[in-house]
Amino acid sequence: MTAGPLSVVVKGEGSFRLRGDAPEAERANAFLESIELRGLSPRTVRAYAMDLLVLLRWSRRADVEWAALTERHLLAFLEVQRAQEAKPRSINRRLSTAKLFYRFITGSDVPRAPGVPTPGRHFRGRGRERNLGLHSLRPQRRMPLRVKVPRTLIEPLTEKCARSFLERLAHRRDVALVYLMLLCGLRSREVLTLTVSDVSFSDRRLRVHGKGGKERALPIPAVLQAVLTEYLQLERPERTSSDRLFLILKGPNRGLPMTSEGLRSLFRHRRKQAELANANAHRFRHTFGTDMARAGVRLPVLQRMMGHAHAETTLQYVNLSMADVAAEFRRAMTTIQRRYRGSHR
Numbered sequence: 159m160t161a162g163p164l165s166v167v168v169k170g171e172g173s174f175r176l177r178g179d180a181p182e183a184e185r186a187n188a189f190l191e192s193i194e195l196r197g198l199s200p201r202t203v204r205a206y207a208m209d210l211l212v213l214l215r216w217s218r219r220a221d222v223e224w225a226a227l228t229e230r231h232l233l234a235f236l237e238v239q240r241a242q243e244a245k246p247r248s249i250n251r252r253l254s255t256a257k258l259f260y261r262f263i264t265g266s267d268v269p270r271a272p273g274v275p276t277p278g279r280h281f282r283g284r285g286r287e288r289n290l291g292l293h294s295l296r297p298q299r300r301m302p303l304r305v306k307v308p309r310t311l312i313e314p315l316t317e318k319c320a321r322s323f324l325e326r327l328a329h330r331r332d333v334a335l336v337y338l339m340l341l342c343g344l345r346s347r348e349v350l351t352l353t354v355s356d357v358s359f360s361d362r363r364l365r366v367h368g369k370g371g372k373e374r375a376l377p378i379p380a381v382l383q384a385v386l387t388e389y390l391q392l393e394r395p396e397r398t399s400s401d402r403l404f405l406i407l408k409g410p411n412r413g414l415p416m417t418s419e420g421l422r423s424l425f426r427h428r429r430k431q432a433e434l435a436n437a438n439a440h441r442f443r444h445t446f447g448t449d450m451a452r453a454g455v456r457l458p459v460l461q462r463m464m465g466h467a468h469a470e471t472t473l474q475y476v477n478l479s480m481a482d483v484a485a486e487f488r489r490a491m492t493t494i495q496r497r498y499r500g501s502h503r
Contacts, residue, residue, distance in 0.1 A: 230271035339442035447475030
């Protein structure tokens, strides 16, 4: 009998499971349960569930037994993913999930196989780490099978674009949401999980619940404090049992916490304008990081502000955009040209 289709279902608050009668689905659900017991965030559990869904559908089509998995099978999966034009980061994450799932089933690492190319032991170059140069590189005994991830430069929003977006917002709630990303660098999830008690107007300080249960404190800019005060006094529904800061303002769900779909809708409708096509939530956070780096904020401080676990992640905001490079070139060249002007005569 052919096994039924596989899908991901929500079993509870932050609990995700695979639905299907394949034996691998039972093992996958046991794996997801163990992930939850470790205290990982709901978004992380969901990411594992979606990766397992892709992997199990592939193994079913390719007739691959997970207990007999080797790196040659993973190479075949990589080829399928490339043919489907999956993003390199997604492919690498799914490869990592496959290895973790195999280890969960068998208790050992995926066996090596001949004919599978892996990076050399010094693939990152000898010497010191190239970005900061703070520590020496040590060759790893076993390099993982991975796809090269290209370094892409994400341009921040221009001042005109950010202003234009803010001017199109009708509610103080929405302005406060965008300011939290643009002036404080919060992630979408961090904005939605804020509670009223996380905002201290007397200290002008904001408590943020970041990834991995890590909390950080940020100062509240004066313009944001003014908008938040007006929102709490004039717009936020009074009859509600929720302590979330941002609530639904209209309709039958008035007074309930704002959802991820509601936040996406706020950006999606306004991005239909050609000049606002790049104005998504993460781009506002990226603009905050870039603005801080341009203002001379030191890397460790910026890392703490952004809630990054690794400094390498913060470096993407320090890397100059093309507009920054052109502006600095023109500024420096103005001085340099004076030095050599008239030398050819």
